[in-house]
Amino acid sequence: xxxxxxxxxxxxxxxxxxxxxxxxxxxxxxxxxxxxxxxxxxxxxxxxxxxxxxxxxxxxxxxxxxxxxxxxxxxxxxxxxxxxxxxxxxxxxxxxxxxxxxxxxxxxxxxxxxxxxxxxxxxxxxxxxxxxxxxxxxxxxxxxxxxxxxxxxxxxxxxxxxxxxxxxxxxxxxxxxxxxxxxxxxxxxxxxxxxxxxxxxxxxxxxxxxxxxxxxxxxxxxxxxxxxxxxxxxxxxxxxxxxxxxxxxxxxxxxxxxxxxxxxxxxxxxxxxxxxxxxxxxxxxxxxxxxxxxxxxxxxxxxxxxxxxxxxxxxxxxxxxxxxxxxxxx
Numbered sequence: 001x002x003x004x005x006x007x008x009x010x011x012x013x014x015x016x017x018x019x020x021x022x023x024x025x026x027x028x029x030x031x032x033x034x035x036x037x038x039x040x041x042x043x044x045x046x047x048x049x050x051x052x053x054x055x056x057x058x059x060x061x062x063x064x065x066x067x068x069x070x071x072x073x074x075x076x077x078x079x080x081x082x083x084x085x086x087x088x089x090x091x092x093x094x095x096x097x098x099x100x101x102x103x104x105x106x107x108x109x110x111x112x113x114x115x116x117x118x119x120x121x122x123x124x125x126x127x128x129x130x131x132x133x134x135x136x137x138x139x140x141x142x143x144x145x146x147x148x149x150x151x152x153x154x155x156x157x158x159x160x161x162x163x164x165x166x167x168x169x170x171x172x173x174x175x176x177x178x179x180x181x182x183x184x185x186x187x188x189x190x191x192x193x194x195x196x197x198x199x200x201x202x203x204x205x206x207x208x209x210x211x212x213x214x215x216x217x218x219x220x221x222x223x224x225x226x227x228x229x230x231x232x233x234x235x236x237x238x239x240x241x242x243x244x245x246x247x248x249x250x251x252x253x254x255x256x257x258x259x260x261x262x263x264x265x266x267x268x269x270x271x272x273x274x275x276x277x278x279x280x281x282x283x284x285x286x287x288x289x290x291x292x293x294x295x296x297x298x299x300x301x302x303x304x305x306x307x308x309x310x311x312x313x314x315x316x317x318x319x320x321x322x323x324x325x326x327x328x329x330x
Contacts, residue, residue, distance in 0.1 A: 026265065027057070027058065027059055027060050028058075028059055028060070028085040028086060028261065028264050028265055029059070029060050029062075029083065029084040029085050029086075030050060030053075030054075030059045030060065030061050030062075030084060030085065030086045030087070030088065030261070031061075031062050031063065031064075031079040031084045031086070031087050031088070031089075032046060032047055032050050032061070032062075032063035032064070032087075032088050032089060033063070033064050033067055033072065033075055033076060033079070033087065033088075033089035033090075034046065034047065034063065034064065034065045034066070034067065034089065034090070035066070035067055035068065035069065035072065035090060036065070036066065036189065036190065037065055037066055038063070038065045040189065040190055041215070041231075041232045041233045042128070042189070042232060043065070043090075044233065045232060045233070045251050045252070045253045046088055046089075046113075046253050046257075047063065048253075049252070049253035049254045049256075049257040049258075050063070050088060050257060052254065053254075053257060053258065053261055058258075058261055059086075059261060062079075062084075069093055069094050072089075072094055072097075072098075073094065073097045073098070073101060076089070076098065076101050077101055077104075077105075080101065080104075080105040080108050084108060085108065085109060085264050086108070086109045086110075086111065086260060086261065086264050086269075087108060087109070087110050087111070087112075088111045088112070088257065088260070089110075089112055089113070090112060090113035090114070091112040091113060091114040091116075091125075092113060092114065092115065095114050095115070095116050098110070098112060098114070098123075099119050099123060102119065102122055102123040103119075105122075106121060106122055107122075108122065109122055109124070109260065109263075109264045109269040110122055110123045110124065111124045111125075111126060111256070111257070111260045111274065112124070112125055112126070113125070113126055113127060113128075114126075114127070115127065115158075115159055115160075117273060118271035118272050118273050119271055120270070120271045121270060121271060122269065122270075122271065123271050124260065124269070124270075124271055124272045124273070124274055125272075125273055125274065126253075126256055126273075126274040126275065126277070126278055127159070127160050127275065127278070128160040128164075128232070128251060128278070129163070129275055129278045129279050129284070129285065129321070130164060130231075130232065130249045130250065130251045130278075130279075130285040131163045131164055131166070131167035131319055131320075131321060132167070132279060132280045132285055132312050132319045133249035133250065133280065133285050133286055133287040134164045134165075134167040134168040134171065134231075134249045135167040135168065135170060135171035135174075135308075135312075135319045136171060136249075136287045136305050136308060136309060136312075137168055137171065137211075137229045137246075137247055137248075137249055137287065138167065138168035138169060138170060138171025138172035138173075138174075139171040139172065139174060139175050139301065139304065139305055139308065140171075140229075140246060140247060140297065140301060140305060141168070141171075141172050141209045141211070141229055141246075142171065142172030142173065142174070142175040142176035142179050143175055143176065143298070143301045144209060144227060144246070144297075145172075145176070145179060145208055145209045146208055147206050147207065147208045148176070148178050148179050148180060149179075149180050149181075149182065149205070149206045149207045149208065149209075149330065150172060150179060150180070150181050150182070150207055150208075150209045150210075150211065151181070151182045151184070151199065151202030151203070151205075151207035151209070151210045151211070152165050152168065152169075152181060152182065152183050152184070152210070152211040152213065152326070153184050153185075153186065153195050153198050153199050153202065153210065153211070153212065153213060153214055153216075153217045154183075154184070154185050154186070154213040154214060155185065155186060155187075155188060155189045155213065155214050156185055156187065156188075156189075157185050157325040157326075158323075159323035160323075161185075161213060162322065162323050162324060162325055162326060163321050163322055163323050164213065164231065164249065165183065165211070165213070165326040166320070166322035166323075166324070166326050167319050167320070167322070168211055168229075169181055169326060170319070170320065170322075175301070175304070180329045180330040181326070181328060181329050181330070182202045182205055182207055182328045182329075182330065183326050183327060183328045184198045184201070184202065184328075186198055186214060188214075189214075190214075190215065191214075191216070192214075192215045192216030192219070193216060194216070195212075195214040195215060195216030195217050195220075196216040196217065196219055196220045198217075199212075199216070199217045199220035199221065199224075200220055200224070203220070203224045203226065205330075207226075208226050208227070209226065209227055209228070209229070210226065210227070210228040210229070211228070211229050211231070212228045212229065212230055212231060212235060212239075212245070213231045214231075215239060218230070218235055218239050218240060218241045218244055218245055219240070221244050221245075222240070222243075222244045227244060227245075227246055228241065228244050228245050228246070229245065229246055229247060229248065229249075230245045230247070230248030230249070230288070231248060231249055232248075232249070232250070232251045233248065233250065233251075234248050234250060234288050235248045236248060236288065236291050237291075242291070242292065243292060246290060246293045246297075247287055247288050247289070247290055247293075248287075248288040249285065249286075249287060249288075250285065250286045250287070250288055251278065251284070251285060252278075252283060252284050252285065252286065253278070253284070254283070254284075255277045255278070255282050255283045255284045256274045256277040256278055256284060259274070259277055260274075280309070280312055280313050281312070281313045281314075281315065287305075287309065290302075
């Protein structure tokens with residue numbers, strides 16, 4: 001009987017310990033609201049980070065995709081009424097209305113993509129700050145071009161795209177002052193045929209390297225037999241870029257999302273700008289590997305890129321955030 005009593009006491013202690021741990025870190029309800037299909041790379045980064053947190057048991061996660069701006073506020077309010085604890089989404093173009101919803105539901109935490117700043121007490125903001133790995137890619141592109149002409153095809157000339165192009169150009173110029181650029185915007189976030197057409201035109205103008213900010217550019221590079229650099233996701237592996245995409249500037253939303261989740265659980269969520277959590281020092285941005293190009297890149301430039309990355313992460317080198325529209329130089 002004594003032995004059974006000891007076993008029972010041990011089991012009770014373990015169960016109590018587990019229950020106490022679970023109570024200390026309960027799941028929260030999180031909603032993702034996306035204007036594009038979750039396959040679209042920008043929204044995919046948010047969705048993947050939240051899905052990972054859900055798979056790890058941190059949150060109960062629901063989402064809506066392909067929500068138009070005209071319908072966004074209704075969906076935002078519906079989730080708030082259903083009792084979600086945290087909403088992750090985007091407020092581009094509808095920031096004023098999103099902020100009104102946040103004020104109407106002060107008990108809900110909002111982490112929204114927005115070009116404007118945070119708003120007390122419960123609206124935090126983020127944006128795409130992968131300009132640092134873009135600078136590193138530019139350094140590599142500047143050493144690999146043989147015509148000294150690099151093409152860049154983007155969606156729209158807005159801050160989150162402009163800063164990436166400008167950093168890429170600055171990186172290329174840092175190692176090759178004579179390099180020139182052709183810059184084009186297709187006026188869409190997802191139109192691969194149009195992006196491909198613009199890339200063709202750039203190749204005809206003499207470029208031998210392409211920065212593929214949009215889908216479709218990698219296919220053009222493959223067909224024209226030139227190299228490309230990727231954006232947001234790993235385009236070598238995820239967009240048929242093997243043998244074409246030398247490297248990609250990667251965006252990881254996990255650090256920002258995990259911070260928001262932890263703060264909501266602790267009851268400490270407040271209005272903040274999450275910019276730092278989407279940059280290299282905190283793991284929010286990274287340069288991909290070089291894959292099959294590893295042996296084709298010279299040791300000196302790989303060493304220089306590694307040194308530059310280290311300086312960026314340490315805060316010894318600040319890559320300028322330049323949101324002005326970049327222009328073609330030839």
